[in-house]
Amino acid sequence: LFDNIISSGATISEEELKRAGTLDVRANLGEPEISNSELDISRVSYRLSHEFSDTWQIKNEFLASFQNTYEDNSVVGVGFAQIDGQPNLNLLDRVYLENPNFRKVYTLNTNVIGNFPIAGIPQTLLAGVEWFVETEEDQITQRLFLPFLSPDSDPFNIFIQNYDPSRFFPGNNDNVRPGTDSFRRTSNVGFYGQTQLELTEQILVTLGGRLDFADQFFEDKANRADTSPINTNDTAFSPRVGLVFKPTSNISIYANYTTSFNPVIGRSEEGELFTPETGTQWEGGIKGRFFDERITATLAAFRLRRNNVLTQDPTNPGFQVQVGEQGSDGIEFDIAGELIPGLNLIASYAYIDARILEDNEFPPGRGLLNVPKNAASFWSTYEIQGGSLEGLGFGFGLLFVGDRNGDLRTPFVIPGYTRADAALYYRRGDFRAQLNIQNLFNARYFEGARDQFRVNPGAPFTIFGTLAVELN
DSSP states (O other): OHHHHHHTTOOOOHHHHHHTTOSOTTOOOSOGGGOEEEEEEEEEEEEEEEESSSSEEEEEEEEEEEEEEEEEEEEEEEEEEEETTEEEEEEEEEEEEEOOEEEEEEEEEEEEEEEOOBTTBOEEEEEEEEEEEEEEEEEEEEEEOOTTTOTTSOOEETTTOOOOGGGGOOSSSTTEEEEEEEEEEEEEEEEEEEEEEEOSSSEEEEEEEEEEEEEEEEEETTOSSOOOOEEEEEEEEEEEEEEEEEEETTEEEEEEEEEEEEOOOOBOTTOOBOOOEEEEEEEEEEEEEETTTTEEEEEEEEEEEEEEEEEEOTTSTTOEEEEEEEEEEEEEEEEEEEEETTEEEEEEEEEEEEEEEEOSSSOTTOBOBTOOSEEEEEEEEEEOOSSTTTTEEEEEEEEEEOOEEOOSSSOOEEOOEEEEEEEEEEEETTEEEEEEEESTTOOOOEEEETTEEEEOOSSSOEEEEEEEEOOO
């Protein structure tokens, strides 16, 4: 950050250099009194299935989701204040955002499954249709701090944190700026099919695909560049091919190729239309079951390419930008099993090289936001198998997340961390109760990207629980 400021021709005092990096990570740079949110989320769904015979069955499911965010108010920083043409690294320019949002989603999915041979080759056929409709109303209103409208309020000091909500409410609306006032509707009908052929006892082949018809409507009455509505129609076919070879009964070697299509709609702040996101994935690996199938392990390598991915605009809160082409290459290893009765272990490791491959703004090779190159986890549980304490269990695990990139325009490192978690549970028959303890040893760590993180420097640990009873 200092290098960028100096290269722009500004100067930094010795006092500011000494102060760099001393801000308490727990400092709230918003306005606690006026930062709040209120929302309701409702979901309703059903699943039906029917077997016509040993060969054919049909499945149908429906899901409706309603999210009403009546209030979502926050104060965010947009840059250091300029004093006499110089950035003042003590004073932060901020904006107050009001962001009510209303969203409805309906999904209806029906498919049939048939198990019958073709030319003497055993196969499983899947064919179906999915209908999806989503509507969203989104508003963002900005309130700026304009000193001439609030002469009795001082600029916000990040080290002193002189909170004052009246900065954003000077008694009139002269500081109000519209951000977005948009309506979006996406409807999609997808026809999909797949066949799994058992060529021999050792070779399985999967062939499939999906044909999507997407219709989208978008209107943003507050867009400064163009308020005219957008209506798009896209059609895409996404194939899928897979191969499994089983040299022995407990070893499987596999490879697959898939493509994806995700319709997106809208405009950037500059008025540029968004285009649908597409992707391709190659994956191959080996799976095995060992020690009388008590241990399972998987080693996989993958290559993923995504185009036109939407991400938050770092310099324009409330707006998005599209990144041309992203790439993720890596390997994953998982192992799980029951070593002795009641003792279960799960461990995993992933190496991911996630980066920008091609873009008009960001240089190739720049790391993607919040994606660690190295990540690993370990979790173990032990459940007492008999006696009066049968069903009582304990769990302990470790989560490691490596260094990540925090910004696309001005990269910086989000430091890695190791977190310890634990659990205590009891289950007997249809009854189950569980307590989870997260961050057992109070590790300080960051989640997120850019300058918006979640940090856990406070309580020694967080406890949350679940209680479930199955009624027959």
